[in-house]
Amino acid sequence: MYQLTFSFEAFMSEYWQKKPTVIKGGFKDFVDPISPDELAGLAMEEEVDSRYIAKRGNKWEVSHGPLSFDNMPGDNWSFVVQAANHWHEGAAKLVTPFRQLPSWLFDDLMISYSTPGGGVGPHIDQYDVFIIQGSGKRHWRVGPKKDDYEEEFGHPALRQIKGFEPIIDEILEPGDILYIPPGYPHDGYAIDTSMSYSVGFRSPKKQELLSSLADFVIANEMGDVHYHNPDLPTRTNSGAILNEEYQDLEAMMRSLLAHPHLMKQWIGEHLSNSRHELDIISAEPPWQNSETYQFLENGETMKRLGGLRAFYYPEQPYILYINGERFELPEECSFAATYLCDSEQVTSASLGKQLDHPAFIALLTQLVNLGYWYPVE
Template identity: 80%
Template sequence: MRIISTSLSAFKSKTMYQLTFSFEAFLAEFWQKKPTIIKGGFNKFTDPISPDELAGLAMEEEVDSRYIAKHGNEWEVKHGPLTFDNVPKDNWSFVVQAANHWHEGAASLVTPFRQLPNWLFDDLMISYSTPGGGVGPHIDQYDVFIVQGSGKRRWRVGPQKEDYEEKHGHPALRQIKDFEPILDDVLEPGDILYIPPGFPHDGYAIETAMSFSIGFRSPKKQELLSSFADYVIANEVGDVHYHNPDLPARKTPGAIMASERADMEAMMRSLLDHPEMIKQWMGEHLSQNRHELDIIAADPPWQAAEVYQFLESGEVLKRLGGLRAFYYPEQPHQLFINGESYQLPEECGTAATYLCDAETISQDKLGKLIDHPAFIALLTQLINYGYWYPVE
């Protein structure tokens, strides 16, 4: 279902989004510190996707979408696949999550933000709103850059504090009661609003508008602990019982002695004394995706010789939108892609840069690596999975 460009020149034309500000300076002053509005963050901004294309995505079963409307003091929420029959004139929106997984033009808007770690990036959410459309005041626990597309939208952002009162407008909307804004402005095409975690915000369209939210989501302690525990159990690590051959007799059998508690705490902590295992688990965990991918397996499957000839002829392969692919710089011959680990010979370590850092692969980039059978074999496997595909 992937919506792709019809030619390489069209693909190139959709990747020209460039920020007008220093990202290094932004990180130093604002990242996870305070919200800000960057006027003209993109010059001459044009929407990378049309409202009709976005609506088409929202109508698909595989795509995560929502319809949100306000009727006086009442809220209405529908989850996709959506239809757009009998919608009111104003005060409604629809949003598509992970739009970068399904539309190449939309995915190109993420590229300027690749100066942040890919493992932090979550997805590109796109909203279409009629006048008055929004989701009400709420708080998110992730970093987000909201790029204003066509139309205008008013945004208000409040201070970070812990005692905001929840407002139960609808079970599917985690809204809060109103707040005193520290930012209050109207965004026009190309403006960017950055909101760190924990800052309340509320936006509504002044006129029919498109908004593009590039979200970065850090893992929680609970998630990491739960995932690591699952990994330990699945790999039968630490499958040993507590033993104490020097156990003394006691008159208080109901007591858990301090020394026994300390011994069992040490057993648990010892599971973390395996740095290579931790690296393996973390690479696999961080490369797993929270959103559906538009995976289309190759049919018929490619052969290694075909992949070699394809690249040698100057053609280009593109990584699947939203695919998570990572590596450790000190061990670049081991790759973590979509929750799995892949091993290459050490002399193929440069493959990590092309497969995990770059979004496209070509002979010009690969150089002599194209002649290594192990690399071509892995690339063939990844193409057949649908993780890389030819640029049309």
């Protein structure tokens, strides 16, 4: 189990979305949870999001997975695997210490393997990231946040900038953590062959929310009402949109938000959608409720699928939002419902008497058959 050596509460107070920092020895005696060969194996899979990045003189090369590792150069190249927590249980354990942050903000664990000189060049990201140094050493520079950095187009797949004056200039060793808030330029390259682990947190944009809300409104046939004004006045200036008419149309739009229970459903479903492919394997043959109950009653463990997003509202803890869908349990199952979202494993000892509730067992069986939870061998 990976444990942080510092107070996360103190970190949040001083640094979260305020300024970048290096935490030396953030993990004590750090050991890579995945080998380079295992990571390369993931990068060769069709379903896994991966990239190869190399620099030859002043030219950049980028290719997207599935990758092949034939005839590789000696140095100055990297490959990265996105959402590695979806595909590798050992790597997913690196995310657990960061669950002191809301899971709905968590995006993914990206893992990078770099040969000496390997990196992606100076760039700016719009999300919070904790970069954990694994084996090897990597030189990192971070610059101040400002709006006038000049973009550089070394390759269409790389959004780079021309450069910056560093406010952080450090060499990271195994177990060190570099935290970078959104908007701060940074550049890292491997000093020797190394592994890096980026735990990323990405907040939704207004554009994303508006687009998602529009889809929800249409799917649920909300607001299927035309503008209606029986007191419409005549006018000499037929091209004008009168202020009263503008106000009416704006009120029509705002009225779509005047449904708190539907808005909560939309937000819950939207946030529980994964941005990355999940390693879903539906149960075959399907489990029966009695099998699920007996499995847990025997002291066995059910585990949540890596990367699966599952949320609830504390004021309605019996309603769950899992992978873009809404599931509802009886109110008396509230504890078990929240446990599914807050914990990565389910056991009879953790559920207590709620294990005996048929509605909960029926839902858990449904989730197992969907491939969202699975029995630990």
